Amino acid sequence: MGRVTDRLAELGITLPEVAAPVAAYVPAVIDGNHVYTSGQLPFVDGALPETGKVGEGDGLVAADRATGYARLSILNALAAVQSVLGDLDRVTRIVKVTGFVASDPAFTGQPGVINGASTTLGDIFGDRGVHARSAVGVAVLPLDAPVEVEVVLAFE
Numbered sequence: 738m739g740r741v742t743d744r745l746a747e748l749g750i751t752l753p754e755v756a757a758p759v760a761a762y763v764p765a766v767i768d769g770n771h772v773y774t775s776g777q778l779p780f781v782d783g784a785l786p787e788t789g790k791v792g793e794g795d796g797l798v799a800a801d802r803a804t805g806y807a808r809l810s811i812l813n814a815l816a817a818v819q820s821v822l823g824d825l826d827r828v829t830r831i832v833k834v835t836g837f838v839a840s841d842p843a844f845t846g847q848p849g850v851i852n853g854a855s856t857t858l859g860d861i862f863g864d865r866g867v868h869a870r871s872a873v874g875v876a877v878l879p880l881d882a883p884v885e886v887e888v889v890l891a892f893e
Contacts, residue, residue, distance in 0.1 A: 740826055741825035741862070742825070744860075745861060748860055753780070755813075755816045755817050756817070759778075759880065762775050764777070767821055767822075770892055772888075774888050775887060777813040777814040778879065778884070779806035779882065779883070781809065788882060789883060790839050790840060790877075792841025793843070797841055800844075800850055803853075803883050805853060807851050807853030807854040808854060810854060814886060827893060828891070829890075831858050831865065831890050832868060832889045833868055834855060834870045834871075835871045835886070835887050836851030836871070836872045836884065836885070837875050838872065838873070838875065840874035847872040851870065853884075
């Protein structure tokens with residue numbers, strides 16, 4: 738087994754099956770020595786565990802749950818990466834993470850939510866997981882998902 742596979746096992750993480758695209762795109766593409774993923778939603782067994790806007794109050798997705806959904810989204814992204822690379826040990830650097838949070842107008846905690854993706858990458862890849870990032874609040878996401886995450890990484 739490889740370093741990343743061993744680390745995933747240590748963390749108790751099993752990568753999911755690659756999420757089927759919900760429109761006309763592929764989950765990940767290689768260009769040169771980079772992999773670009775499509776935006777990944779927090780699917781679990783093909784379904785979203787929760788839908789709606791992130792914020793405080795009744796009828797909203799709590800920020801701590803949304804942080805967990807960002808983690809699920811990045812694991813789905815890594816599954817897409819693995820599907821095109823074959824082996825996550827080939828990853829030399831996580832370059833950029835972009836996270837989108839479907840936000841209630843009063844919610845400003847998008848960076849904390851997307852930390853769910855960033856800290857997971859750090860836990861898995863160590864120094865190779867340090868990356869640039871954007872955390873963006875949006876009005877709505879596909880399928881009314883609370884979070885969507887995409888990643889760009891370098892490999893050899």
